[in-house]
Amino acid sequence: MAIVKCKVCGEEIEETIPKCPRCDSLGPKRGKKIRLILLCVMVVILAFLGLGFYLKMNEVEKPYEEVLKEKLDAKLSQRGLTAMLLLRSRLDNPDSMQLISSIANEDGSVLCFEFTETDVSGKKKKSKAAFVDGELNRTEAGWRLFCVGKSMRPITVKKQPM
Incomplete structure (x- = not known):
């Protein structure tokens, strides 16, 4: 050693x-x-x-404006889903509803939907509806007053199974 x-x-x-x-x-x-x-x-x-x-x-941090936009999109999407479910529940044949487009104003107080539905007689028709501060308005005058010519943005409404 x-x-x-x-x-x-x-x-x-x-x-x-x-x-x-x-x-x-x-x-x-x-x-x-x-x-x-x-x-x-x-x-x-x-x-x-x-x-x-x-x-x-x-790692790239998102700008504050982009984070706010994502939060607003999620909020508008949730409001749109709630309004669509309420609208669907008020139809004669809720299963026949097919959403064509959905738009909202910036704060989400006005939501506008275009959709097709089958009426009681079985005829398929195109309909419009507006939600203003939680109240449903299915009249053509309401659609023109709240949805036409306003600053609106498209929203994504994910359909939930009924």
């Missing part, structure tokens, strides 16, 4: 013993192993920190 000097006190000791008998410092091989393990752990930690930083740099 090889004889080496203790790095702390200089005593000559065998390379394989765990501690120096004179100063109680860790043996030469054990100290190297611990330092090597600590170095590996530090390298792994730095690699994860670097990877996290790199991924964060490539």
Whole structure:
């Protein structure tokens, strides 16, 4: 076995013993192993920190206006779904309703729907309806008053099974 000097006190000791008998410092091989393990752990930690930083740099934050637009779209879609279900419940044959288009004003207080329905006699017809502050208006005059020529935007209404 090889004889080496203790790095702390200089005593000559065998390379394989765990501690120096004179100063109680860790043996030469054990100290190297611990330092090597600590170095590996530090390298792994730095690699994860670097990877996290790199991924964060490539992440694009949405502008505030875009986040607001998405929230408004979700709100209008939910209002549109609620209004469509209410409209559907007021039809003679609710299962025959087929939505053609749906539009709303910016704050969602006016929702306008164009749809086809089958009346009591079995005739398919095109109809229009407007919801103004939660009130249903199926008249042509109401449609022209609230929906025609106004600043409206299309909304997406996801159909729910009945």
